[in-house]
Amino acid sequence: MNATLALISETDPALNTALQALTQALDLPLLDRESALKKHTNISNYDFLLGWLNTNENVLPPRLALFSKKTGPVFIDFLGGKKNHRRQFGGGKGQPLARAVGASAEHxxxxxxxTAGMGGDAFVFATLGCDVLMIERSPVIAALLQDALNRAKTELKLEHEGQTTRFDAEERTFLEETIEHMSLVNADAADFLNNEKPDADVIYLDPMYPEKKKKAATNKEMTALQGLVGPDMDSSNLLEAALQVAKKRVVVKRPTKAEPIQLADGRLPSANIQSPNTRYDLYTLSRL
Ligand SMILES: C[S@@+](CC[C@H](N)C(=O)[O-])C[C@H]1O[C@@H](n2cnc3c(N)ncnc32)[C@H](O)[C@@H]1O
Incomplete structure (x- = not known):
């Protein structure tokens, strides 16, 4: 994918220091905030801009967000918005995603x-009590995920200290435990799995499926992902690596009518779980 990207500078020295570190880590230009926001020459030269989005409530920390002409600001928020809604109303252990990865098991x-992406599925696994290591190869998406993890911890600390009152004590404890279950690595997952051989019962894959002509992405996160990382053309390689490392099961999320991922030895999924627009292909290695 050849999307062009730049960071927007800040006047706040602490935020700007963080951006300068990102500029070096991501090897991206740092644009002057004033000209970027006034839509002077700079902004139109880039498909995406990455910068801090200040929350209206002064006490909450700013969010690292991705701005583009096609979407509003895209950031990851584990404690609010859609992820919180999915946590409360997504169906818990009975939902197809939970059954697919065996999160309904006693242990x-x-x-x-x-394929962590915006961390939505990983967050569901963590709410169900699973320890989950997220692997994401796009350094920009990984930066959004890392910011979301850091911010969630800061916001829960503010809550603990009584500086905010967004959750009751039970909900706060639950969210603290959930975030503790989550960790992140910025790497190509096939390389990471092959080289590090990490300990995992289940490996979950949700690669970007080539978008159908004329079919728009379903939400602004997916629009941003499609523009930034594009389709994942090397999913077989990743599935091969996952099958070598997982102890019990590999699960692949596919659109309902898509073929299973092709493997060199012709192996097919041992079972699948259907939901309205999605099929989870299960490769069983041993009992969960
Ligand atoms: C469809 S998105 C995943 C969405 C995610 N399940 C969620 O709930 O937000 C696919 C993501 O996987 C990442 N990805 C694809 N192949 C990868 C690989 N081999 N290693 C690490 N990340 C990969 C892409 O960069 C993209 O961010």
Whole structure:
């Protein structure tokens, strides 16, 4: 994918220091905030801009967000918005995603989400009590995920200290435990699995499927992902690596009518679980 990207500078020295570190880590230009926001020449030269989005409530920390002409600001928020809604109303252990990875088992499996993206599925696994290592190869998406993890911890600390009152004590404890279950690595997952051989009961894959002509992405996160990382053309390689490392199961999320991922030895999924728009292909290695 050849999307062009730049960071927007800040006047706040602490935020700017963080951006300068990102500029070096991601090897991206740092644009002057004033000209970027006034839509002077700079902004139109880039498909995406990455910068801090200040929350209206002064006490909450700013969010690292991705701005583009096609979407509003895209950031990851584990404690609010859609992820919180999915936590409360997503169906818990009975939902197809939870059954697919065996999160309904008495002892929640140790999971690797090898295609972390915006962290939505990983967060569901963590709410169900699974330890989940997220692997994401796009350094920009990994930066959004890392910011979301850091911010969630800061916001829960503010809550603990009584500086905010967004959750009751039970909900706060639950969210603290959930975030503790989550960790992140910025790497190509096939390389990471092959080289590090991490310990995992279940490895979950949700590669970007080539978008159908004329079919728009379903939400702004997916629009941003499609523009930034594009389709994942090397999913077979990743599935091969996952099958070598997982102890119990590999699960691949596919659109309902898509073929299973092709493997060199012709291996097919041992079972699948259907939900309205999605099929989870299960490769069983041993009992969960
Ligand atoms: C469809 S998105 C995943 C969405 C995610 N399940 C969620 O709930 O937000 C696919 C993501 O996997 C990442 N990805 C694809 N192949 C990868 C690989 N081999 N290693 C690490 N990340 C990969 C892409 O960069 C993209 O961010």
């Amino acid at each position: 929640p499996p140790k999971l690797i989400d090898a």
